[in-house]
Structures are given as structure tokens and as C-alpha cells.
Amino acid sequence: MADGALTPEQILDTAEDVLRRFGLQKTTVVDVARALGVSHGSIYRHFPSKTALREAVASRWLARVSEPLGEIAAETGPALPRLRRWLEQLIRIKRGKVLDDPELFAVYHALADEADAVVQEHVGKLVDQISRMLSDGMVTGEVRFSDPRAMAWAVLRTTMVFHHPAHVGHWSLPEADVDRAFDDIFDLITRGLTPTEA
Template identity: 50%
Template sequence: MAPTSETLTAERILEATEEVLRRHGPAKATVVDVARALGVSHGSVYRHFRTKAALREAVTKRWLDRTSVELSGIVAADRDPEARLRDWLTTLFAAKRRKAGDDPELFATYTVLTGENGTVVGEHIADLTAQLTRIVEAGVQSGTFAATTDPGATARALFHATGRFHDPCYAREWEEPGIEADFTAVMDLVVRGLRP
């Protein structure tokens, strides 16, 4: 293989892996395909990711982290907790819809990969519910939300109550007529339920 002019980094490998997955799908994409796309030997890829499973796990985590990062800015904002909660839920729904609608092949691929990587998905959900917990805590402290002895349990309930709008198993429904009205109705209901 011809040497590349750029330094081989984990990030470059993950970018190439995503492109290979887009082209070949999860069943046919191999580490050799990734190495070929980078112009390096497959051993070079294995120096960064010890196994194919580790590479697939890392690319899945990277994909999920994009949503977490986008949402974390909303959590950190110094605004009314109810407005933050509404923005957070709206942004989560929009991010998931964008992923499913803009690149359906890659979304289908990642649906397979997330099924393989339960630990990564569990960590992602834990991160999202931790973000929601911080919003709930801010709401309780400001008096915007009713007092609760367990903000984490409230956050998990919020996450599950809105699952239709972010769980990939509902992706087919996200483009149906009326989905926006359904989302707004559920969001209004959960927000009203949090008020004192």
C-alpha cells in the first residue's frame, strides 16, 4: 500500500469507517476495506483499534456522541429550565429525524451497529438521562418544576415518555403526517406534569 501523506489518527480511521459502512453496509464492511480507503495496511488500522468489534464500537459511539454534544449546550445554557427542557426535547427529536431522513442507508447501518453495541448504547442513554436530570434539578431549584426526591427518576420517566420521538425503532413514524402535533402534545403534557 502506498503511504499516506497525512498522519493516521483514530479520527481519520473513524471517518473512513463511516464512509465504508455507508457504501458496503455493516454485513460487508471489513477492516481491509477501511484500510484500503485510507491507503494503509489493515495492520495500521489494528494498531488503533485492536479488533473489528472495537472499531465498530468506536464508530457507533462517535455517531451517538454527536447528538449528546449538541444537547449538552442546551443543558448548560443559563435560561429558564422549562424552556431548556422544551429545547432539549425538540433538538433530540430533530437530530434523530435528521439522521434517519438525511442518510437512511447510514441510519440503517447504525441501527444494526447499535444492536451490536449494547454497552455504548447504554452509556449514551445514561448520558442523555444525566443531561435531563440536570435540567430537572435546575427546575426544582428555581421552583419551575415541582419538588422531587429523585430528579434522576423523573428524568428517566421523561426520556421514556418521549421515546416515540427519539427511539430508532419508531423512525418510520417520524415522517408521518401529524407527528409534529403528536410531539407537541406529548411535550406539553410532560411539561405540565412537572409544574408545581
């Protein structure tokens, strides 16, 4: 491949493949360059360091999680059904990643541990999306709290067992068991968020 034709997306695609094959600790910028048939200097023209390349890979991976969720958050309609679909989609995405490609998921989990700023930005996006839905629910009277951001954090933390990589061991349980547990948690969330009747 000619160095001039190289794009950041090609580098990231190849970095993903190399990471899958060799793992995080054994993958170098030279490995990625070799797989592309270019010099490692070509990689550094797009990503100034190994850390920058790793952060870009992690950021792209996390965007694959947050972007489809953002579409649900941006929809109109009742807030709590949207929130439920949003959470179900988050669970489906995360569970799918670990069950479909456990090696790559392990690499991304390790990458995320190194890329704290990237992860914090991602979590901030998730909180913003939940907050948006809860704000919509406040306007319609569907949600009773006046601090949607605080409640968004509470929702994210309450459902962490379903989507945080630290709980990956639970994700291999039968889907029916996971669904039942989620139903119970979401019922609790709904009861906590909705106005009480006088």
C-alpha cells in the same frame, strides 16, 4: 497514505464511508484499510479489533447527538423551556439523520444493537442532561419532584416514539403531525412536572 500519519479520526471517517457503501455485515477492517491505502495492521494499531472499531464509530455517531444537547442542558434559565428545546433538538437530530441518509442511519442502528455498552453510556448522558435541567427547575420551584433522575428517565421514555430508532416508521409522517403530537406529549410532561396550585 503513510501508516505513521494515520489518525483515529481518519480511520473513523473512512469507516463511515465504507459502512455507507457496503453495509455493516459486508464491511471488514481490510475494506477500511484498503480505502485508506494502508495495511489492516495500521488500523489495528489504533483499534485492537473489528468490534473496537465498530464501537468507536457508534460512539462518535452518538456523540454527534449528545454533544449539542449537552450545550442546551448546560444553559441557564427556566428549566422547562430548556427541556422543550432539548427534546426538540433531539427529535430534529434523529429525524434528520434518518431522512437525510437512511442507509447510514440503518447501519448505525445495527451498530448500536451490537454496541450495547456504548449505547448505555449514551443513554446515561442523555438522562444526566435531562436530570440537570430538572434539578435546576427544582431549585427555582419550577419542578416539583425530588428525584430528578427518575423523572429524567420518565421524560426520555415518554418521548421515545420521537427519538428511539425502533419507532423510525413514525418519523416519516408530515412534520406538522409530528409537531402536534410532540406538543401534546410535552404539555402532559409539563403538567406532570410543575407544582399544583393550592
